[in-house]
Amino acid sequence: MTRTEYRWLLPSAMADPELPDDRLRGRRTVRDWAVDITAFLIAAGIGLLALGTIEADETTADVVVFVDSVVGAVACCALWLRRRWPVGLAVALTVLSAVEPVAAGALLVALFSLAVHRPFKPVAIVGALALALVPLQPFLRPDPTTGYLASVIFGALLILLVISWGMAVRSRRQLVVTLRERAHRAEAEAELRAEQAQRLAREAIAREMHDVLAHRLTLLSVHAGALEFRPDAPAAEVGRAAGVIRDSAHEALQDLREIIGVLRGPGDADEGHRPQPTLATLDALVAESRLAGMKVALDNRVTDPGEAPAATGRTVYRIAQECLTNARKHAPGTEVSLTVDGGPGQGLTVVVENPAPTEPFERVPGSGQGLIGLTERATLAGGALEHGPTKDGGFAVRARLPWPAP
Structure with a gap:
């Protein structure tokens, strides 16, 4: 007492x-x-x-x-x-x-x-x-x-x-x-804590929206811009760009439905929601970016990506997704190198680099929140993330994430 x-x-x-x-x-x-x-x-x-x-x-x-x-x-x-x-x-x-x-x-x-x-x-x-x-x-x-x-x-x-x-x-x-x-x-006090938790959840959802939707919407912007500046492009190229725009819009809607689903009650969950991305789905992300016209060099040195922890694999995917989105916006036409290395007991290392753009381009405005969100993601996952310009004027992102030994 x-x-x-x-x-x-x-x-x-x-x-x-x-x-x-x-x-x-x-x-x-x-x-x-x-x-x-x-x-x-x-x-x-x-x-x-x-x-x-x-x-x-x-x-x-x-x-x-x-x-x-x-x-x-x-x-x-x-x-x-x-x-x-x-x-x-x-x-x-x-x-x-x-x-x-x-x-x-x-x-x-x-x-x-x-x-x-x-x-x-x-x-x-x-x-x-x-x-x-x-x-x-x-x-x-x-x-x-x-x-x-x-x-x-x-x-x-x-x-x-x-x-x-x-x-x-x-x-x-x-x-x-x-x-x-x-x-x-x-x-x-319980009501205040509940409101604070709700606010933090909404902030997390907002960051998730930025990470997921920015990638899709950038694809839409790139291909729509190509159609705008090349109205005389061949029909096959126009059809391919329209198909990418349609698929990207569909994927954006699916991602948005998946994110908003966390706000639903236990009985209101969408039975058709898609699984969360992992390290094994990194190849599909790179293939999608290449389909959009990007030059991406992937060097995945992980022997068995499916064995990576779900949280760590999802963090690697989001880091790669955000970095490819930023490269597409701020360094179009450059070749982006994506390297993933590590294993159980060693941790995972993710390095994304792109050189400085050599051709003029229309700059897409950015808020800078994406890199902040990546840093928070890496910290919450138990790792660390560094980013900044390189000596040749490019940009590099390096992240170190844990992978416990079995």
């Missing part, structure tokens, strides 16, 4: 916050009426027992019995004010009980209510006053059936018991309030 939790359990003056029911509400609830009626009946019952003891004493005058009855009834009725003025009522009944035994029941109820609805300091002050006046009542109105010392001890024990019980009830209510606040706080 922490120090803060312990302070909630102790009725100390330093840590005793106000409870929701410490102040009088505008209107009593059904529960308030039930509690108030019960308190009135308990006080009246104790007062009737005290009045019966007084009437049993033949030396007591009738006028004294009548006055005691009236005072006891007024004290019990005054308990209906205990929610509005608990401290003042407890002090008044404490003073009254010093000379009036019939008001003892109302005093006990008032002290209990005070301990429940007020912090420790006023309870301690009123309780000390009640204990100080305990010896006065049996001295002024002695009970013929009970000794003086026994009356004092019994009265003090009753006061301490009632106050302790009230303080225990208040501590329990404080604990319940604290646990309820913590539950609300935990729910709010």
Whole structure:
């Protein structure tokens, strides 16, 4: 238990916050009426027992019995004010009980209510006053059936018991309030964490969209530009370019459907979704780029690409895809070399290089987010990625990814 939790359990003056029911509400609830009626009946019952003891004493005058009855009834009725003025009522009944035994029941109820609805300091002050006046009542109105010392001890024990019980009830209510606040706080924090996780998931999806769709859309841009600048091209070449545009658009739609599918519920998943790319599908990526007119030299030195870990193979594929897309946009007409080397226990090394373009071309704007996404992918996979211009004006990307030994 922490120090803060312990302070909630102790009725100390330093840590005793106000409870929701410490102040009088505008209107009593059904529960308030039930509690108030019960308190009135308990006080009246104790007062009737005290009045019966007084009437049993033949030396007591009738006028004294009548006055005691009236005072006891007024004290019990005054308990209906205990929610509005608990401290003042407890002090008044404490003073009254010093000379009036019939008001003892109302005093006990008032002290209990005070301990429940007020912090420790006023309870301690009123309780000390009640204990100080305990010896006065049996001295002024002695009970013929009970000794003086026994009356004092019994009265003090009753006061301490009632106050302790009230303080225990208040501590329990404080604990319940604290646990309820913590539950609300935990729910709010859980909602914030869920929103943050959703935001991070959306950012990851956005990066995935960039990596996947940029490759397809670049193919569309290249072939559409070729058709635009060469309207007199042979029909076979135009047909081939149109076919690549159609296939690239279809693949882009498939990739988009695959990425958006992660936002669907478990029962809404598309049964026809395609498998994620791996190191074994790297040849298909290179073939697709060559079909689009790129010059790509692939040197895959991995003996068995199908044995590579799925996450590592997918990362290699995305790195190659993004690098080919960037080369197609920023260095068209150059030959891109793609080298993959490594094995179990050695890790995987991916190197993509392209020389500086030698012919003028229309530059395609780029955001630079692709290389940032590749760096994050490599880091999340447990590796590292470096990129930058080469000495001859080209560009190179080097990545090192783990491949644990079997």
